[in-house]
Amino acid sequence: MRLPKVTRFLATVATAALAALGTVTVDVAPASAAVRNVCYNTSQAGPFASYAVQAASIWNNRTNNINMAQCGSNLMIYYTYGGGSYAQRTSLGNGRVVIDYYQAQQYSPLRIMTHEIGHILGLPDNYNGNCAILMSGGSAGTSCTNPYPSTAEAARVDQLFGFAAARSATTPQVFTGSWPAPATAGAQR
Numbered sequence: 001m002r003l004p005k006v007t008r009f010l011a012t013v014a015t016a017a018l019a020a021l022g023t024v025t026v027d028v029a030p031a032s033a034a035v036r037n038v039c040y041n042t043s044q045a046g047p048f049a050s051y052a053v054q055a056a057s058i059w060n061n062r063t064n065n066i067n068m069a070q071c072g073s074n075l076m077i078y079y080t081y082g083g084g085s086y087a088q089r090t091s092l093g094n095g096r097v098v099i100d101y102y103q104a105q106q107y108s109p110l111r112i113m114t115h116e117i118g119h120i121l122g123l124p125d126n127y128n129g130n131c132a133i134l135m136s137g138g139s140a141g142t143s144c145t146n147p148y149p150s151t152a153e154a155a156r157v158d159q160l161f162g163f164a165a166a167r168s169a170t171t172p173q174v175f176t177g178s179w180p181a182p183a184t185a186g187a188q189r
């Protein structure tokens, strides 16, 4: 009676290992079967509601495995005055994004929105100062307005949403401090 269990377990481990290696192709199921809805709610987003819609569109266009739509409240969008923008991820695709109104006057509000949603979609910060990298956040300076994830960033989101093992391995986390106040007027890069 224990053999089937062990076999199932080994099959799961093998699948997870292959997934980690990125060697599993999506021909095991139609691509549409992997698409997961990320339902966001802009009712509390105030002046940033339209940016949330734009950011969702960007993520939808750049990925294959997610569909962001205003179909529920898995992801709540808020705004505040001061304290900094942040993302609070409760699990992959779930949580809240808070946009700091003042920060959004220094940095591109669309880049902030797309970046913070990126955290909800599983991406960590990557403060390398490269404007082509969405998750570099404020390290790319206030002049950087790029709201698009890089190919690698989008692929990572697809990878996370494409495999159940990766989805469940995505831990709750709060991401703050991505948009530091510019030190001086000359500190731009």
Ligand SMILES: [Zn+2]
Pocket: 115, 116, 119, 124, 125, 137, 175, 176, 177, 178
């Ligand atoms: Zn961040």
